[in-house]
Each structure stands twice: as C-alpha cells, then as structure tokens.
Amino acid sequence: MSELPAKKTLGRVVKRTEMPDLSKPFSSVRLAKAITSKRTGMKLTLVDVSQALNISKPTLIKIEKGDVNVQFFNVLKVMEYLGLSFSLVSDDESHHNNKDEVSDEQWY
Amino acid sequence: MSELPAKKTLGRVVKRTEMPDLSKPFSSVRLAKAITSKRTGMKLTLVDVSQALNISKPTLIKIEKGDVNVQFFNVLKVMEYLGLSFSLVSDDESHHNNKDEVSDEQWY
DNA sequence: TGTATAAGTAAACTATAGTTGACCTTTAAT
C-alpha cells in the first residue's frame, strides 16, 4: 500500500499578534487584543476556540474586536480557556494627583 | 406660613456591606460583592444606580448576585459608575509551585 | 407596632445577543 501524503495541515498558519501592555488601564479593546494575542500565541484558530468553548465564530470575533455587547459569561469562558484573568481594582480616589498619569481614554 | 415638615427621607437607610478581599483570585461573586460594597458605601440604593445608568433593578440585582448571564457592557457601566475597574492578568504558567496558594474555586 | 423605604422576586413582554450557513477576503505555502 502506498503512503498517505503527509498531512500538510500539521504546520498551522496562525499569525502571532503582539500582547498589549497589560499594565495600562483596562479597556475592552485592550482585553480583546490580549485575547487575540494569547490565542495566536497558542497557535489556535478562531474555530479551534469557538468549538472548544461551544460559542460561535461571530461571537468570538465580536469579543476579539472589543465589542462589549456580549455576554459576560462568554468573555469569562474565553479568558479562562486562554489563561487570562481579571483582578479587581477599587478606585479609592485617594491621592488625586493632577499629573497626567491616569489617562481618560474610553474603556469601551 | 408654616414650616414644611423636614423631609425625614434625608437620612437614607442603606446598609453598608463589607468589601471583599480584592487580592484574592477573581470570581464573579467577588466582583458582585465589591459592587454592592461600593454602592452601599456611597449610600446609594439599587434604584439610585439603576436609574442613573438606565438599567433595570432586576438586572442590577443579577449583577450584584454574581450572575454572569448579563451583558458585559452592563457590568462595565456599573463598575465605572461606582469606581471599580479591572486589571488584566496573563497566567503565564511560569513558576508552577505546588503549594496550595492558588485556590481552584469556581469563578462563575 | 405601624409606617416608610430598600431589597428582592415573578410573570408577560420586548429587544437583542447568539447561532447557522453561506459567502468573500486574506495569507502563506507549493
């Protein structure tokens, strides 16, 4: 019997994207970029992740675009799967220094 | 003209709740408790907040119970309003120490 | 202990997030 042609699909083509600066203030877009970076770093396609988590590709894409009109549950599922998590920060509004260290960029 | 009877409703009755330990791992319930703590600390009622943000009281209650079947957008709105924010953590799976410092509690 | 206000629940309805399947575009390897 002849050899099966070696599956060429073994070497996946998933382009890595850069991890954003996680020390910067939270925004949904920064979260989205972190998710994409994690996913591509793990050489997983959108379909890989959506199948693993039972969410649709369009929904995953919404999340990876920073769209906040998605279920919180789905965001958490994706983050957990890719090894991302939140920590909680209480803006204690102590030390109101006027130095522009805190940017007022939009978070959504 | 006689004095109007001083509105007795000036002293609001909003019971403060304790702020959870924000250094512990993220969970939606911990987030929920932080939200409630922030709100009550600011002497705001559920109706105050839901009106200010144009979300319904039942939805706010879902959020304050840690229900993750809510829109990400609504969670972010509430957090912003109360002065809570996320920071992003990438579980780099370096230093896999086997000491039970990392609890495996559920996060939803 | 009655009263006022906050918290919480429930049901019927509305709005919208999510899915499916098809399709187009992009990219990288041969």
Next chain:
DNA sequence: ATTAAAGGTCAACTATAGTTTACTTATACA
C-alpha cells in the same frame, strides 16, 4: 498562479437577557 486554510461579514432565525409592573419581604425608626 493555484490552492488551502484562516479571518471576517451577512442575513434569517432562535434563544435569552432586559424591561416593566406589581407584589412580597426585610429593615430601620418614630
């Protein structure tokens, strides 16, 4: 230049989050 797989969009449909209104339960206090 073709091809194969990934990324991304769209439209029709389904599932479900969110709203409204009303009601119940708790809590403080006069």
